[in-house]
Amino acid sequence: MLITDYLNRDCIILDLEAESKEVLIARLADIQFKKHPEINRDEAMAGLLERESILSTAIGNGVAIPHARLVSSRDITVAVGLIRGETDFDAIDNQPVRMIFLVFFPKDNVNLQLRFLARISRLLKQASFNEELLSCQSPQEVIDTFTQFEAQHFH
Amino acid sequence: MKLALIFLNKIEYLEDLLSAFLEVGISGATIVDSVGMGHIISQHIPIFAGLRDTFAGSSPIQKIILVVVEEEMVSRINEILADICIDIDESRAYFMISLPIEDLFGFNKGKS
Numbered sequence: 001m002l003i004t005d006y007l008n009r010d011c012i013i014l015d016l017e018a019e020s021k022e023v024l025i026a027r028l029a030d031i032q033f034k035k036h037p038e039i040n041r042d043e044a045m046a047g048l049l050e051r052e053s054i055l056s057t058a059i060g061n062g063v064a065i066p067h068a069r070l071v072s073s074r075d076i077t078v079a080v081g082l083i084r085g086e087t088d089f090d091a092i093d094n095q096p097v098r099m100i101f102l103v104f105f106p107k108d109n110v111n112l113q114l115r116f117l118a119r120i121s122r123l124l125k126q127a128s129f130n131e132e133l134l135s136c137q138s139p140q141e142v143i144d145t146f147t148q149f150e151a152q153h154f155h
Numbered sequence: 156m157k158l159a160l161i162f163l164n165k166i167e168y169l170e171d172l173l174s175a176f177l178e179v180g181i182s183g184a185t186i187v188d189s190v191g192m193g194h195i196i197s198q199h200i201p202i203f204a205g206l207r208d209t210f211a212g213s214s215p216i217q218k219i220i221l222v223v224v225e226e227e228m229v230s231r232i233n234e235i236l237a238d239i240c241i242d243i244d245e246s247r248a249y250f251m252i253s254l255p256i257e258d259l260f261g262f263n264k265g266k267s
Binding site: 051054055056057059065067068069092110113114117121 | 196201202203204205206207209
């Protein structure tokens with residue numbers, strides 16, 4: 001599995017304002033709803049908030065991966081947001097968040113969810129990868145950075 | 156000789172299993188506490204916390220029973236397990252593998 005395969009330039013924002021966790025989640029979810037009209041908005045928002053209520057998806061190192069498994073989702077879809085500044089996301093390391101990856105998974109495929117989350121969380125634990133992502137000047141650069149690191153570290 | 160490894164997810168069957176072992180003449184085994192991967196990732200790795208419901212049925216503590224037996228006893232153990240874990244829907248109650256033993260030192264065959 002390659003994360004790159006699920007990235008889309010239309011779903012990458014480089015200059016998110018540092019707003020509240022809830023606003024940022026809603027903003028990135030909206031981008032997905034426009035790009036993937038099959039996703040049910042109510043199901044998606046309820047799923048995202050339910051997941052956050054279990055434990056924050058801000059996994060440390062300035063990264064948050066809010067996600068939900070949806071009946072209305074046919075495949076993995078991703079929205080990426082790089083934040084201008086920093087925001088409090090209830091991170092497990094109590095550090096502010098600078099990058100958000102909002103992901104929807106098909107409800108009936110737990111293995112797909114496991115593989116995707118394992119891969120992206122491992123990538124985002126590399127400080128050099130995170131630094132490169134934060135320096136990206138265009139959505140295509142974000143995709144290229146993923147392509148480059150996945151080629152280097154995962155064969 | 157074979158090494159049978161029984162991964163017992165439903166530890167409530169342990170007592171019955173060990174009693175059945177004794178009944179068929181198996182008087183020695185090593186029992187190890189273990190934890191399944193599903194439990195670890197959903198409870199201890201934050202990004203997978205959303206899968207707690209998915210792995211809710213998995214016991215936090217499982218047992219691995221290691222027992223050295225004659226080859227013909229492996230199928231007998233499998234029968235015992237099937238008899239004890241009678242609920243056919245509990246397909247994840249246990250699984251067993253057996254491995255051939257090439258060398259064996261410090262084990263008194265007469266006592267097993």
